Amino acid sequence: MKIAVVGGGPAGLYLSILLKRQDPSHEIVVYERNAAGSTYGWGVTYWAGLLDKLRAGDPESAAAVADASVTWTDGLAIVRDERTVHRGDAGFGIGRRRMLGLLADRAGELGVEVVYEHPVDGPDAPELADANLVVAADGVHSALREAHPDHYGSAFATGGNPYIWLGTTKVFDSFSFAFKETAHGWIWCYAYGFSGERSTCVVECAPATWTGLGLDTMAEADCLALLEKLFHDLLDGHELIGRDRGAEPAQWLRFRTLTTRVWHRGRTVLLGDAAHTTHYSIGAGTTLALEDALALAEALRDRPGDPASLDAALAAYGRRRRAALVSAQSAARLSARWYENLPRYMALAPDRMFALLGQRHSPLLPYVPPQLYYRVDRAVGRLESLRRLKRWLGPRVARAVHRA
Known part of the structure; x- marks a missing residue:
């Protein structure tokens, strides 16, 4: 053909x-x-x-x-100023x-x-x-x-939150998140390495935070400087890289x-x-x-x-x-x-919030109080661990009894 x-x-x-x-x-x-x-x-x-x-x-x-x-296996989250780490499956960039x-x-x-x-x-x-x-x-x-x-x-369905896709000279060895509370609401980013020299950094926030911080009209250079300040502990002093728009506003988008x-x-x-x-x-x-x-x-x-x-x-x-x-x-x-309902989860302890971040694909989570969902999920996880242990032990105990 x-x-x-x-x-x-x-x-x-x-x-x-x-x-x-x-x-x-x-x-x-x-x-x-x-x-x-x-x-x-x-x-x-x-x-x-x-x-x-x-x-x-x-x-x-x-x-x-x-x-x-x-590649990476760990997930890191900085919530306000507290760090928490979760182990996970291998990911690649x-x-x-x-x-x-x-x-x-x-x-x-x-x-x-x-x-x-x-x-x-x-x-x-x-x-x-x-x-x-x-x-x-x-x-x-x-x-x-x-x-x-x-x-x-x-x-097409257009999302509510504005976001911006950036690079950074910080090389991340884990899939990393940072959630920062400002006077105008929460702003957050997720970052991951893709080479030995660069990483991707996606920043997102609610519309009110975006306009309240002036990000909707701010020149790209000023926008990057503000974001570097907000996420300084995640970036460790490294710079963010945009599209080199200079005095033009940074290119924020809403996902379609x-x-x-x-x-x-x-x-x-x-x-x-x-x-x-x-x-x-x-x-x-x-x-x-x-x-x-x-x-x-x-x-x-x-x-x-x-x-x-x-x-x-x-x-x-x-x-x-x-x-x-x-x-x-x-x-x-x-x-x-x-993410559009992020404030709902931010009263949780950072490790619990991070755990529910990993559960965000659950259709039940939006309808169950976050603290209750976390406790039930942990209990179910422990029960499943016990079930797996019983399945593993069962044949072994049976063989031991038979030999005796």
């Missing part, structure tokens, strides 16, 4: 790798509107389960991504620019053509005319999707959650953020986009190239991924709501 991939993000590049490995005779071109290496976003996170899937899809690119990643470079190199090795500084502004673009398959991997603002929004059933009802139209199929977004606080955006690519490649494996077979494959891919996304989208909604 002739395949045109519109968008050179992780999903588009990885899909091109998978499809070229499945059938080297595919002619695949990836069109990216930005220059090579010009991406913004600092680092991305993922978990060990994704690496297992990437190794099955393409061991070479998986090894390159793993080698370029940093990698620079977004680094990941894109590795995937582009691997795609080029396999014979994929990656064209930079080449925007494709709609489904009627001449570059797409003779393609058997068009992949819309052009992000949340997808021009290909928005040409037919009613068909795809695109819907995208859902779509249908994922393909004829020969065009949606991938990654062009099809869905999930709130950044669950750190799953890149993982879900790469899982989309794996699912689409699998749906297209060994399918004849005729339009009817292609339509069936694309429909099956959409059904499968929409079903798989239900739990992640629910977790993302609950996570965003937890």
